[in-house]
Amino acid sequence: MPKVRVMHYVNQFFAGIGGEEKADAPVGFFEGPVGPGKRLQSLFEDLAKIAVTAYCGDNYFAEHIDEALSSILQIARDRDVELLVAGPAFASGRYGFACAETCHFVSTSLGLHCVTAMHPENPGVETYRQHKNRRVFLFPTTEAVLGMENALSSMAHFVSKLAAGSAVGPPSDEGYIPRGLRLDEVATNSGAARAVTMLLDRLSGRPFATEIPIESLEVVPTAPRIVNLGDVCLALVTTSGVLPPGNPDGFRGYQNTKWAKYSVEKLNSMQDASWDVIHGGYNTEFMRRNPNYGVPLDVCRELERMGLFSRLHPYFYATPGARGLLSVMQAIGREIVTDMKAQGVGAALLVAT
Amino acid sequence: MPVAYITAMTSLAKQLGAKRIVTGTKIPHPCGDPNLSVEADKALRRNIVKSALNALQTDVRGPTVFVPNITYTSG
Numbered sequence: 001m002p003k004v005r006v007m008h009y010v011n012q013f014f015a016g017i018g019g020e021e022k023a024d025a026p027v028g029f030f031e032g033p034v035g036p037g038k039r040l041q042s043l044f045e046d047l048a049k050i051a052v053t054a055y056c057g058d059n060y061f062a063e064h065i066d067e068a069l070s071s072i073l074q075i076a077r078d079r080d081v082e083l084l085v086a087g088p089a090f091a092s093g094r095y096g097f098a099c100a101e102t103c104h105f106v107s108t109s110l111g112l113h114c115v116t117a118m119h120p121e122n123p124g125v126e127t128y129r130q131h132k133n134r135r136v137f138l139f140p141t142t143e144a145v146l147g148m149e150n151a152l153s154s155m156a157h158f159v160s161k162l163a164a165g166s167a168v169g170p171p172s173d174e175g176y177i178p179r180g181l182r183l184d185e186v187a188t189n190s191g192a193a194r195a196v197t198m199l200l201d202r203l204s205g206r207p208f209a210t211e212i213p214i215e216s217l218e219v220v221p222t223a224p225r226i227v228n229l230g231d232v233c234l235a236l237v238t239t240s241g242v243l244p245p246g247n248p249d250g251f252r253g254y255q256n257t258k259w260a261k262y263s264v265e266k267l268n269s270m271q272d273a274s275w276d277v278i279h280g281g282y283n284t285e286f287m288r289r290n291p292n293y294g295v296p297l298d299v300c301r302e303l304e305r306m307g308l309f310s311r312l313h314p315y316f317y318a319t320p321g322a323r324g325l326l327s328v329m330q331a332i333g334r335e336i337v338t339d340m341k342a343q344g345v346g347a348a349l350l351v352a353t
Numbered sequence: 354m355p356v357a358y359i360t361a362m363t364s365l366a367k368q369l370g371a372k373r374i375v376t377g378t379k380i381p382h383p384c385g386d387p388n389l390s391v392e393a394d395k396a397l398r399r400n401i402v403k404s405a406l407n408a409l410q411t412d413v414r415g416p417t418v419f420v421p422n423i424t425y426t427s428g
Contacts, residue, residue: 059380062362222372223355225412286382293382299399347409351383352360
């Protein structure tokens with residue numbers, strides 16, 4: 001039997017192009033497997049082979065989604081690819097997003113099965129859930145690259161299954177993250193009998209599994225518009241990693257679990273003082289040269305003098321955003337807004353890198 | 354509290370449910386463009402922030418992207 005032709009999608013780092021300084025690299029490709037693809041290939045047994053590796057810089061992808069997707073699709077078309085594997089992306093948000101979008105687009109355009117993997121709290125998982133694509137499967141990984149071998153092994157096992165044409169079971173059997181799709185299956189008992197069994201299991205403290213889980217993404221209500229901005233105190237928030245020199249609160253380059261606020265009361269521009277930039281998720285060179293890119297204090301002072309809003313809050317709020325976990329970031333957001341309200345802030349500008 | 358979210362990754366912001374999203378220049382420098390002259394860079398930043406202030410004063414129903422009236426340099 002001929003081997004199924006697989007395309008592997010990776011970012012610029014795993015393609016060996018470079019680190020954050022190459023995050024603007026456009027789409028390119030290599031014939032055959034590269035980097036983690038070599039190990040993946042060896043786990044495929046004899047059922048599949050990586051025909052081509054497509055890559056794209058994380059920033060390029062996020063900023064040119066349509067161009068990137070159509071270039072990746074063309075590479076897949078030119079090589080008669082029959083299946084796509086993307087990642088694993090672990091907790092890297094831009095990479096995870098690129099994997100989820102690429103899988104959905106290639107699957108929809110060519111009717112292929114696609115397999116990807118990342119940490120369950122990677123924002124790419126939300127992209128995957130929203131697409132609800134029956135041919136795309138996302139497997140959970142660890143946060144750090146240390147879990148590479150397990151990630152590749154679960155992807156390879158599933159790819160071999162797809163390549164062999166075997167039937168795919170529900171998430172609980174196969175291990176992929178649920179997409180929120182309802183899958184039909186034939187049950188031996190009626191719905192009434194199953195419901196009573198589940199109720200008895202619950203009442204006796206035995207384990208049970210619902211057939212229709214309720215989606216749990218927090219729905220944030222939309223705040224009403226500001227009617228008189230001229231009466232409102234405005235606050236600045238940034239996830240760009242701009243911090244006072246020496247990083248006095250000990251923030252990390254990624255996965256922070258706290259926030260801080262720093263005074264800009266006496267400043268007319270971020271360039272009137274010196275700042276550090278601590279962030280493990282983008283090239284911070286420009287931000288170091290001009291922190292107004294992440295905390296636009298210079299123009300806010302001008303607009304404050306012009307009376308477009310009543311006043312600028314004397315502090316800006318900061319938490320470097322790289323690889324932040326959704327649950328932690330939700331808690332940080334709630335704490336920041338509580339502090340703002342206590343100090344009379346009525347609206348916020350949040351700058352995210 | 355209304356928040357204007359300035360980011361170059363607008364589609365991700367939409368999917369995560371942010372309501373007032375303002376298109377920033379690039380991921381490493383959302384508010385401005387280091388390829389421009391100092392004056393043009395600041396004018397770009399002013400336009401982005403003004404667009405954010407406009408977003409705060411606009412009623413939205415769900416995730417909405419506000420695109421500032423700006424042109425970007427390449428790269």
